[in-house]
Amino acid sequence: MMETGHPNTTKSKMPIDYSYFINALSSRRRPGITRELTKKLYNAPKETISLAEGMPNDGSFPFEAINVVLKDGSSYTLQGGELAASLQYLPSQGYPPLLKTLKEFTKYVHEPPNWRNTDVIITNGSQCGISKSIEMCIEEGCPILVQNPLYSGTEVVMKPFKPTLLPIDQDDLGVIPAHLVATLEQWKEKCTADPTIKMPKMFYVNPTAANPTGTTIPVDRKKEIYKICCDYNILILEDDAYYFMDFQDSKPVSFLSLDVEGRVLRFDSLSKVLASGLRMGWVTGPKQLIHNIELHIQSAYLHSSSLSQSITNNIFRVWGFDKMLEHFASVSNFYRIRRDLTISAMERHLKGLCDWSIPSGGMFVWIKVRNVPDVYEMLMTRGLKKHVCFAPGQAFMTDPAAACNYVRAAYSRASPKQIDKAMRLLAELIREEQQLLRRKLDNFI
Structure with missing residues (x-):
């Protein structure tokens, strides 16, 4: 059973201005017309004739069928129209059937309180989502709050921007809230003394079975951290690749499940619990920020692997949420x-x-x-x-x-x-x- 309960946090008095978190380069991103056409035409009526897209003809692909057999004996076959979709270009946000599945699954697992203002985008593993999100928010030389020690893949993303990393110490229960407040207050004093110095906008945290420490932040401490981030207007980057690999009797409460204000970008991954080579991850967060990540993906690699997304969606279809969670x-x-x-x-x-x-x-x-x-x-x-x-x-x-x-x-x-x-x-x-x-x-x- 999962722990339940949302934080006793006062709701935001006014909507969050997400432009505050988006840097100048990212704010200049605009949708690609052909990518937008792909999105619109994917679910267009069958009688629609399109000469707009630069897609190869499905008939030229050399694949007749792909059979997938799972260890529990269940199986499925990709063929016909479904196989064609599995091998073809997709909308940048993701394979629509899987996108729908992951939205339902995320809601099922986390019950986010701010769900109507939340969206999901599929990425090449959670690392892709983390890098795109950091690159959306980061500015050269800016301060960033990070748990210390931290996942090395995050430091690699940040390093070219020469940020000032503000390390937040951990104990056996993860990030220490008192140290987070002390760090913010000390930095606030610097900002007061020198107007050219800015307050940090982001806090990167790996809350469950953290890499490398193996610690999991308990719910009461998460609520405390969340309230601090609300008070200082900080975006929480919740890297939770090990969420489903927590050894405790009940699954942890995520920051997303506490997010009444809409200040959490959550990164999920199936790499550790399904197959790392599928490169299946997704980001959940405020619609405006997810849209900006989508624009970055459009320009970087169009969309995540169609075949990986189709394989994943069919496993969800064959097993259902409860059996997937059992796995x-x-x-x-x-x-x-x-x-x-x-x-x-x-x-x-x-x-x-x-x-x-x-x-x-x-x-x-x-x-x-x-x-x-x-x-x-x-x-x-x-x-x-x-x-x-x-x-x-x-x-x-x-x-x-x-x-x-x-x-x-x-x-x-x-x-x-x-x-x-x-x-x-x-x-x-x-x-x-x-x-x-x-x-x-x-x-x-």
Whole structure:
């Protein structure tokens, strides 16, 4: 069962001015006429004759049928008109049948309170939605609130714009609201002293089974964070790729489900729970912002893969929402078992060498190494020589150049025996590194 309840938040006194969040470049985007024609003609009456679109003739495609067989024994076949649509150009917002399905599914799962002002767009995985949204809002040198540590793919999107990242610390329950307020107040003082400095407009947060920490923000803390963002007029970028991989008994309440004002852009993904190669993601948020993302997609790659969208829509059709959620739950349980095996291996090999918290979901455990101030060379040079690979914590920090004593371990693909061996080798690396540091210290003295 899902947690329920919307925040006891005072509703916005006036509609949000979304132009505040859209940068000058994005505000100049205009619809492509041929793309708009594709959208209009897709659902036009069959008797409509179109010589307007630059679409190839379906008859030239070499595919007769595509059969899809699922592991539970259910199957379906793409053929005829449905196959033609699965191989043809689409409206930029997405394959209309899947778009309808995802809207219904999002409403079913999250019950967003501001639904009538909300829209959905299909993207090439959630990473695509995240990058398009950041690029819509970001301005060179601007301040951006980010959880620290943060998903490295987000930092890569932001970096070319040379933003000032304002890191918000996390504890075992995720982002700390008090630190968010303190950071905003300190920045507000800078803005008062120097009118050329602007307040941050965005807060990037990975609230469920966060990458890399594995933490999930509880609902009471989410309500607190949401109210802070309302008070300071901040757009919440809710990157929730691991939402369906939370190991707790009840699914978390999303920021979208708390969003009475319309200030959440939510990024969902099927990469972790269906298939990563399908590149299936979607963004849910205020209609004006979704429309601007659509204009960016028009100019970037026209639309997400037609075939992937058709395959996904048919799985929803064959299974229905409840069976789809059952499948997600089985995937979550699969990773929960792997997490437990990984924690057991760490207790065998890393006790006394490292500290860690048990991740509440996802695919990663975040490990703090004792008495080794910087793990980068240890992992990237000596670790690879031992034929073991972990991600150094620097990859996930707001300042990746600074020394970091954290390690991210992914338990998603390696076998239990390999995980155990990897933790044993990590313990060897740490002991060797500690000895090396002691020798350096003795020589210095």
